[in-house]
Amino acid sequence: MEKVLSTKSQLFASQHDKAKKSWIDVRNTLGDKEAAIEIIRIQKKFRSDSVIYVALIVTNEMTDTPDFVVLGEGNKMESRWFNFYRNSIKFSIGNNISYDGYWLAISQKLDGIDRVYFSADGIYNKININTLWDPVKELSVIEDLELRIVSNTRELTEVHQVNEDRPNTAEIYGFPDFNLGAEFDDMGAVAVNRTSEYGFSKGIASLPGTKVEVEEIAKMLTENNWVGNIRTSAEATEDKFKNIDSPRLLHIATHGFFMNDIEYSDRDQSSSSHNDLNANPLLRSGVLLTGSAKAMILDQKSDGEDGIVTAYEAMNLNLDNTEIVVLSACETGLGEVRNGEGVYGLQRAFIVAGAQNVIMSLWKVNDLTTQELMAGFYQRWLGGMDKFQAFKETQLALKNKYNDPYHWGSFVLLGK
Numbered sequence: 001m002e003k004v005l006s007t008k009s010q011l012f013a014s015q016h017d018k019a020k021k022s023w024i025d026v027r028n029t030l031g032d033k034e035a036a037i038e039i040i041r042i043q044k045k046f047r048s049d050s051v052i053y054v055a056l057i058v059t060n061e062m063t064d065t066p067d068f069v070v071l072g073e074g075n076k077m078e079s080r081w082f083n084f085y086r087n088s089i090k091f092s093i094g095n096n097i098s099y100d101g102y103w104l105a106i107s108q109k110l111d112g113i114d115r116v117y118f119s120a121d122g123i124y125n126k127i128n129i130n131t132l133w134d135p136v137k138e139l140s141v142i143e144d145l146e147l148r149i150v151s152n153t154r155e156l157t158e159v160h161q162v163n164e165d166r167p168n169t170a171e172i173y174g175f176p177d178f179n180l181g182a183e184f185d186d187m188g189a190v191a192v193n194r195t196s197e198y199g200f201s202k203g204i205a206s207l208p209g210t211k212v213e214v215e216e217i218a219k220m221l222t223e224n225n226w227v228g229n230i231r232t233s234a235e236a237t238e239d240k241f242k243n244i245d246s247p248r249l250l251h252i253a254t255h256g257f258f259m260n261d262i263e264y265s266d267r268d269q270s271s272s273s274h275n276d277l278n279a280n281p282l283l284r285s286g287v288l289l290t291g292s293a294k295a296m297i298l299d300q301k302s303d304g305e306d307g308i309v310t311a312y313e314a315m316n317l318n319l320d321n322t323e324i325v326v327l328s329a330c331e332t333g334l335g336e337v338r339n340g341e342g343v344y345g346l347q348r349a350f351i352v353a354g355a356q357n358v359i360m361s362l363w364k365v366n367d368l369t370t371q372e373l374m375a376g377f378y379q380r381w382l383g384g385m386d387k388f389q390a391f392k393e394t395q396l397a398l399k400n401k402y403n404d405p406y407h408w409g410s411f412v413l414l415g416k
Helices: 002-010 012-016 023-029 073-079 080-090 098-101 151-156 189-196 208-223 236-243 272-277 292-298 346-352 367-382 387-402
Strands: 033-042 051-058 069-070 114-118 146-152 168-177 226-233 249-253 256-258 286-287 307-311 324-328 337-339 342-345 355-359 411-413
Touching: 023 051, 023 151, 033 151, 051 073, 069 073, 073 080, 073 098, 080 098, 080 411, 098 307, 146 151, 168 208, 168 272, 189 292, 208 226, 208 367, 236 307, 249 256, 272 286, 286 346, 292 307, 324 367, 342 346, 346 355, 387 411
Parallel strands: 033 114, 114 146, 146 411, 168 226, 168 249, 249 324, 324 355
Antiparallel strands: 033 051, 051 069, 256 286, 286 307, 337 342, 355 411
């Protein structure tokens, strides 16, 4: 089928050829003091409960083979150590263990390296390497080197053609009216159960902070001669969202969701959606727009849409000329981890849709510091700074102010 498609589709043929790239092609793109790291999660076949991680490391000085590090305690990395990492972030506990478990052995291969292109797999999709604290140097990784997250190190070999005539256009979504006129002040058990399916055990709260956030961003964009649409309240609909036409910037400030342990209400037990959710993790993560609470609780849709934009739906957006998608919402970087396939979630969906870069969160975020991070990033980026440098400098500025990784380390920047 691939051969037939490649003869009929120039685009498919070009994508198929990319798979032929080798580590040597990656090596040839690297400059001095740069390294590319590909993480591979391996499930050992002779023991069903045994997992190892391998880090393949390439620099421009290597001639025969990539260097590598074997991390043999994959089960601990994915359970006990990860739980400790998340709790240390959530409860602001000092953490010297995570660096040793996830990064020490790799860092020992990076002597003299200043910039790392990092392609994650497995549990590495769920932690922010930049937040790991080196107890010897007494520095976080973000202070020690520049880490750029890519979907695959093969991306380094691809020529990125930038459309110089691309207009500075933006689509901004925030402060959706989740209830859309319905009243849920006294939520019954059925209502709570239905929102709990999406991770909202106390209902879907309004987000007034996102209104301030998107209005400030819209003001900055206007001051820098950008043209855009700002969609808030009743205007932040799924119908408008699905008709976005490849803006340079797409910013979404709302609730994100990821169904980790799915629980179904009685109404879903006999429906086909029950099986669909089990089969396709792209249906289990997304963002909430106008009318989503009303659709969940009352089964009432607006304009034929439920306001729940899943990653599966986001994958079909037209983002071919979109430079960056900013997901200013909780846990938008998460999804089901599949061996060798990265994360099936919103980050994958927006990259597949054509976006060059995605900013997303790995844990529930603080409204105030999120506003500060977004404002700082846009000020630097719109002021002419490279987006990677702008993002890092903004995080460092927040770190100097708050220090706690919970505030400055929740967001990551993925892409080219």
